[in-house]
Amino acid sequence: MKKILDIISQAPLFNGLSQEQLSQIRQIAIDKFYDKGKTVFLESDDCNGFYIVVAGKVKIYKVSLEGKEQILHIYGPGNPFGEVPVFSGRKFPANAETILKSHLLFIPRQAFVDLISEHPSLALNMLAILSMRLRQFTVQVENLSLKEVPARLASYLTYLTDEQATGDFVSLTISKGQLASLLGTIPETLSRILAKMNKQNLIQVEGRNIKLLNRNGLEELAQHGKLQ
Amino acid sequence: MKKILDIISQAPLFNGLSQEQLSQIRQIAIDKFYDKGKTVFLESDDCNGFYIVVAGKVKIYKVSLEGKEQILHIYGPGNPFGEVPVFSGRKFPANAETILKSHLLFIPRQAFVDLISEHPSLALNMLAILSMRLRQFTVQVENLSLKEVPARLASYLTYLTDEQATGDFVSLTISKGQLASLLGTIPETLSRILAKMNKQNLIQVEGRNIKLLNRNGLEELAQHGKLQ
DNA sequence: ATCTATTTTTGACATAAGTCAAGGTAATGC
DNA sequence: GCATTACCTTGACTTATGTCAAAAATAGAT
Known part of the structure; x- marks a missing residue:
């Protein structure tokens, strides 16, 4: 229980709220537990409230009729969605599914609007978020719209290194298939581009661990770059 | 002056505000006038407030280093941007430029946050907006990410007919070049697709006026459609 | 550890959409 | 009314990325 209030108090959404207000929120929140790969909501569903990730990871995504998926966001502990x-309005604009075993808080709509x-x-x-x-x-x-897949990937990799702050070493926190979907492409294309970047000594790929060998080159690529 | 308060009172942002609150807003707002094709702000600019369109039209857009433009939104009277x-944060995330002679209201940041x-x-x-x-x-x-250009165009056309509520007749409110940029493509591609839709009797194009000949076909196309 | 399922990689191929270039049409200002 | 500019269209060509299929590698479960 303590852990939950910790997450709540750390979340930007609840920044600057008093201890009392936080427990007020805890009281209206409903715990929800999901295994990996479970649907939290679908875009056709009605909405009676929103969620906050306590533990685990959730993807927000769209799917085309042909089955191609585009991930819009991936949220972890502390993030509302x-x-x-x-x-x-009434309906969710996209789908939500856990990509790890997750613990969520559900915040009912009316109680939150009152708060x-x-x-x-x-x-x-909330406006800031x-x-x-x-x-x-x-x-x-x-x-x-304006960048090709290699540029999007380079952009993501440099973003991840800053995020993880672990030197030139990055560890993908999602599968390459999911990364492809996040970048708006398909696994085959991502795989080929990773191989090319490898060959050009921009990066060194070992499974989900990637070492950035040429950060400047990647940043260049992220802007206007072409990959031969 | 009356006209301005009319626009303000109609805007969803100020929905349900009293007459007094509206004139409070009018007092903090600063009038700005722009010719067609003038920059309102650039994405590198600092922000001291936001804008509301009183008259005219503004596009919010991004540009790649190669010069390709992607329009994110087009705003008309009553819309804030x-x-x-x-x-x-501090910087604008995109650029804003008038596409018609425009009258804007500038609302200073601090005064609005206080309000x-x-x-x-x-x-x-504001949360709703x-x-x-x-x-x-x-x-x-x-x-x-998930649809091809013909589907995006079909989707836009059916959206526009609902918007304009003028039967199966649509009148483009922006140039075809701007429409291409809004749909995430280039004028040449848009032109070819309009020609194809014409040939297949889905639409009948006469300059900026388009007649929808087969609404069902267009809606089909907007979903999963391929255009031969 | 072994088996199964999932994920990833690689190859051959198809295609949507971009580039470059030129001509045509419409709009705007003087 | 004419000229200059901006907008739109069409053609020939290139290319990035998707599709389909199969093999290889990795991860999970028993």
């Missing part, structure tokens, strides 16, 4: 219909009306800082926190997501979408659209 | 950095803290309904309105935009981005990513 599924809030869009809480404020805008937010009372606490302006909670509203401002939604704004960050709009910014991320901006980048995602830019990547999909 | 550039709010993302007000709540998240929002006092009026929960203003916060909820940002949520709608997240939903739109969801669709845009889906279109770019």
Whole structure:
């Protein structure tokens, strides 16, 4: 139980809230447990609230009729998801599925809207989170429309090194298939591009561990780069 | 002056606000006038507030180093834009340029944040707007990643007919070049696809006026369709 | 450890959409 | 009304990335 309040108090959404307000939130939250690969919601579903990841990992994604998947986000501990219909409409705009065994908190809609009306800082926190997501979408659209797959991959790898802060060593936290889906491509294409980057001594791939051999080259590639 | 308060009071952002609150907003707002094709802000710019369109039309877009443009949104009277950095960070995530002679209101950041803290309904309105935009981005990513250009175009055309509610007649409100950029393609490709749809009696193109000859066919195409 | 299932890689091929270039049409300003 | 500019269309060609199929490697379960 203590662990849950820890996650809650660390989450940007609840930044600056008092101890009392936090336990108020804990009281309206409902625990949900999922195995790996379980659907949390589908885009046709009605929405009575949103979720917060306590432990595990969740992907938000769309699928085409032909079965190709595009991952929109991957959320881990502390991240809320599924809030869009809480404020805008009735249905979820995408699907959510666990990619690890996960523990989620479900926050019922009305209780949260009541809370937010009372606490302006909670509203401002939520506005900040939604704004960050709009910014991320901006980048995602830019990547999909204006960059080729090698540039998107290079961009992701340099982003990951900063994120993990472990020198020039990166460890993929998702499968290569999922990474392909996140980058808007398919596993075959990703595999070929990783092989090419390897051959050109930009990176050194060993399973899910990747060593960045030429960070400048990758950053160049992320901008305007072509890969021979 | 009356016209401006009309626009403000119609805007979803100010839904449900009292007459007094509206004039409070009018007081902090600064009028800005732009000719067609003028830059409102660039993505590297600092942000001291956001804008509302009173008259005219503004495009929000990204450009690649090679010069290809991707339009993210087009906003008309009543729409706010550039709010993302007000709540998240310092810089704009994209560029804004007028595509018509335009009259904008600039709302300074701090004054608005103060207002929002006092009026929960203003916060909820803003949350609703940002949520709608997240939903739109969801669709845009889906279109770019999972659909081909003919499907995106068919989708846009059926959306426009509903929007304009003028039977099976649509009138493009932007140039075909801009439409190409909005759909994530280039004018040549758009032109060819319009010609093909014409040939297959899906539509009948006359300049910027398009008649939908086979709405069902277009909706089919928007989903999974291939165009021969 | 062995077997099974999933994930990843590689090859041969198809194709949607981009590039470059030129001509045509429409719109705008003087 | 004419000229200059911007917009749109068409053709020939290139290329990035998807498809299909099969083998190889890795991970999970018993």
